[in-house]
Amino acid sequence: MRCILVSVKTKKDKNKDVKYSLTELEGLVEAVNGKILGKLTQRKDIPEPSTFLGKGKVQELKEISEGIKADTVIFDTELTPVQISNLEKILGIDVLDRTDLILSIFSKRARTKQAKLQVELATLEHELPRVYGQKGKALSRIGGGMQTKGAGEKIGEIKIRTIKNRISKIKKELDKIKKQRKQQRTSRNKNPDIFKVSLVGYTNAGKSTLLNRLTKRDAFISDQLFATLDTKTSFINFSDIGKKVLITDTVGFVKDLPKELLDAFMATLEELEEADLILHVIDISDENWTKKVEYVNEILEKLNLHHKPTVLVMNKIDKVIPSEEFLEDSDETMFSRDKESIIISTQKGWNIDKLYQLLKKYASQPKEQPVL
Template sequence: MASMADQRTDAESTTTDAVDRVLSREAERPAGYTLFSAGRAEALQDDNGYLDDRDGEQFDREDRAALRRVQGLSTELQDVTEVEYRQLRLENVVLIGVYSGSTLADAENSMRELAALAETAGAVVLDGLLQRRPHPDPSTYLGRGKAQELADVVASLGADTVIADTELAPSQRRALEDVVKVKVIDRTAVILDIFSQHAKSREGRAQVELAQLEYLLPRLRGWGESMSRQAGGQVGGAGAGMGSRGPGETKIELDRRRIHTRMARLRKQIKGFTPAREAKRANRERFAVPAVAIAGYTNAGKSSLLNRITRAGVLVENALFATLDATVRRSRTEDGREFTIADTVGFVRNLPHQLVEAFRSTLEEVALADVLVHVVDGSHPDPGSQIATVRDVIGEAGARDIPEIVVFNKSDLVDDDTRLVLRGLEPQAIFVSARTGEGVDELFARIGELLPTPPVELDVVVPFDRGDLVALAHHRGVVLSTDYDELGTRLHVRVDPGTADALRQGGTVVVS
């Protein structure tokens, strides 16, 4: 009789074979398609040891990646481990795209970014297919012949979902689903799904739900008589007539009305967060604290850079849209001036209009900043398109005239030839590494140059028993010189008007 250990080994071997069989199926390349290489998307690079002590304990990151078991619900696959079971249950997807004016390299970069989005959402990318044609087919997006070839690829790979690298019209999605016989979604749906997984604050969750409902509203779909609530009167046929009179609206109309009601409540709820946010901002403005906002493409390393500068302990993860809620921290320039620095949500090409509108309050941190730190992933294959995308969103937020510092992050992953190319894109840019600390001092110096200087210059003598005023001058202004005489501490400072009034009341102004 075989021992328990031998039985366990046999079971594990069988399970491994099953997992390998599910995850390693391959398909032939269909004619007319460009095959997009599978595997890990380039947009999600290796971690490269970027996580260090400046990023804090990262409890949020561990919690997000945790695998939890609900006790008492295991009713199948008793011999499969949790990791193998999770692999078997991951959604398997095939990516599709149509390109015309752009080059094949641009189309492939867009598909790799879509693959990274799908991986971040929790899917396994099995394959990616690109078709070159002047315009997407108005009916099935790919064209009927290629749609049928796609159905064969989906069947041979065992895919659960097809993701289109665009925003599909509702009719296109339905027609393509009818052909491929699996769920079809678009790029916007994937981004919304990631946002719904990562939103943590009450305002962030409300903003995501509002965006999802705006996306869902035109895509409601009915199924014949099962959706009807209008039958009644002298109607022939079984099941009609008496007892079938409904409220006078179809089920799909009822759903639309409920969605509109929920959207109105969410807009009111989001509007209710505004006073608290404005109160915090007004407090900073009252004390004339300058504001710096970190903006950039998703996964460019904005949170890592914030942690490097302030040790904020913000969640850092090699994933798209890891940060959704703005984080504000205090810091100081080399000459002692205090400023706030905010980490904001990342941008992405073809960012859904619903999200731009829903996250308008988050973008206010960018629009109301005194200096904008535009972080670019220097190791990305197409940084130029990332810069253009971010600047488009910055323009929509009304922040085009704010002084901008372009920062090429991850410089430790960039060779000398690539640096020359990047320098050609942005001659005034700063090369920074959140991992090694390269360029951080130069970035601080540039921020200090661009931050507004306190407007009031004052020469004042502060009594020795008013050390609080001396501390206030150092805390909120720039102390140009300090001397001591028999009357007290003589300060030559540049401060904001409120601090100047406090110094005048507690000290003696020296008139030169």
């Protein structure tokens, strides 16, 4: 994929940081091994209903894309089906929006049956309104569909019905898997010697690396966005206190995750409800880490998990300080007033022992009784 990235700032998103948005889009493109050839930005208070960009800008985009032989244009926002189709006609190359891109990364990564079904569900739900859009187009082509039904409309109807059937079938299958997982969890919950920890955080923060480091196990790690889509679980045995700490990895968060995907992945995140402790993993070397923390907190709030005991795990400190000795001067309380924090380097193993001790401390405390 040879791409041009486009970022538009409209009146609606006054506070949008275009540079940050483009950097994130670059990360997403890299995650599908795309090559970025150019970037285009525009300030436009009200997007053009037909093409999102203004006429002049579309022409400019066409000239650039022809000049550098791009085959895909990717927008950092959501486009309507009509805008996508008009732009594709004018530019003569593929046009994707952010949701399309994220969906394609997720479908590449999904491995378990549950993850695959969740991604398929999200993709179909994203597609559905576009089929309606196509139907609209077909109708207008045959003169408003005043007389007999046009072929375009029939194809549209069949497609919609097929998608809807598939959606309801997937939902049933997912419900079944959800029930099975719940049963497994209930049997685990009955064991008072098990302490459950969940790793959450922005994509690429180092959650899977940390899970491996703590449990010496091989979860899939990659310097790509959304490396993990399947929740993995592993144990640490603290035999001296008679406790097993069960650690679960989760799917990484990303800002403005398409609603379809968030809904589809809520089921995996539901398991967080049963966590006794949340480790919020943060890439401290990322210049945008505070924004990312805020976003993860928003999601935790949406899931009603913000009152759970949470430790902020400031990871990748090796990219910020030259050696472990500098950790001694660090003041971990500066990151949050109400949450405990710890600075670590998963890769170098810095402060990992301290993290073990912290886990042990939490695991030995009596569990909070659930409110009935």
